[in-house]
Amino acid sequence: MSLDREKQLAAIEAVKYVKSGMTVGLGTGSTAAHMVKELGRLVQNGLEIVGVPSSENTNKLATELGIPLTTLEKTNGIDVYIDGTDEFDPYMQLIKGGGGALLREKILTYNSDLVIIIADSKKEVKRLGDFKLPVETIPFATKKIEQLLQKMGLHPKLRLKDGSNFVTDEGNFILDLDMAHVSNIQLLESNLKQIPGIVETGLFLDMADIIIIGKGETTITLKK
Numbered sequence: 001m002s003l004d005r006e007k008q009l010a011a012i013e014a015v016k017y018v019k020s021g022m023t024v025g026l027g028t029g030s031t032a033a034h035m036v037k038e039l040g041r042l043v044q045n046g047l048e049i050v051g052v053p054s055s056e057n058t059n060k061l062a063t064e065l066g067i068p069l070t071t072l073e074k075t076n077g078i079d080v081y082i083d084g085t086d087e088f089d090p091y092m093q094l095i096k097g098g099g100g101a102l103l104r105e106k107i108l109t110y111n112s113d114l115v116i117i118i119a120d121s122k123k124e125v126k127r128l129g130d131f132k133l134p135v136e137t138i139p140f141a142t143k144k145i146e147q148l149l150q151k152m153g154l155h156p157k158l159r160l161k162d163g164s165n166f167v168t169d170e171g172n173f174i175l176d177l178d179m180a181h182v183s184n185i186q187l188l189e190s191n192l193k194q195i196p197g198i199v200e201t202g203l204f205l206d207m208a209d210i211i212i213i214g215k216g217e218t219t220i221t222l223k224k
């Protein structure tokens with residue numbers, strides 16, 4: 001069974017939590033795109049929702065599919081947020097941001113009543129850290145932050161796209177960190193957040209309420 005089919009199955013299962021009248025946060029990435037497509041199909045069949053996209057890419061896809069959209073500040077909060085992940089561990093802790101949308105994704109996650117993460121079976125890990133941890137940095141400070149993180153043993157790599165710096169929807173850069181040898185992820189998160197110029201990290205700790213994993217032709221649901 002292909003990983004893409006597992007992503008699709010997880011997305012279809014997650015969308016069952018969405019009911020008419022809800023404000024729905026729309027994640028970013030290939031798994032989230034399956035969810036947006038499924039919501040688009042349901043909207044065509046009469047589901048009445050308003051979406052809040054987490055990126056310009058998702059905004060474009062949802063608009064093409066006819067999903068009514070709004071922005072976070074115009075809502076009274078989000079009923080359910082559905083997004084993919086790069087890794088999740090047995091404690092439902094996540095690394096996100098492979099697609100570079102981690103800042104808006106974390107803001108929407110924080111402002112949502114229910115957070116559902118959808119994943120293919122390859123995203124499950126015993127311990128976070130095979131995937132490089134993205135951190136979003138202000139361009140003005142990025143060089144200095146890179147030097148500091150190097151001294152901390154986190155081997156930062158400035159993310160590039162087509163030979164130039166990758167620029168997020170908020171106009172920032174991304175440093176991808178090697179956290180394979182970090183034993184205390186809570187401490188890492190708080191240390192990183194104390195560095196001026198780091199806007200956000202891709203560690204989503206204690207934020208997921210439900211994780212739906214596509215496995216073969218079925219899904220497995222983990223709940224907090």
Ligand SMILES: O=C(CO)[C@H](O)[C@H](O)COP(=O)(O)O
Nearest residue numbers: 029030031084097098099101
């Ligand atoms: O955090 C993300 C984007 O910033 C994505 O959810 C994450 O990268 C997973 O992507 P995909 O579903 O394509 O594997």
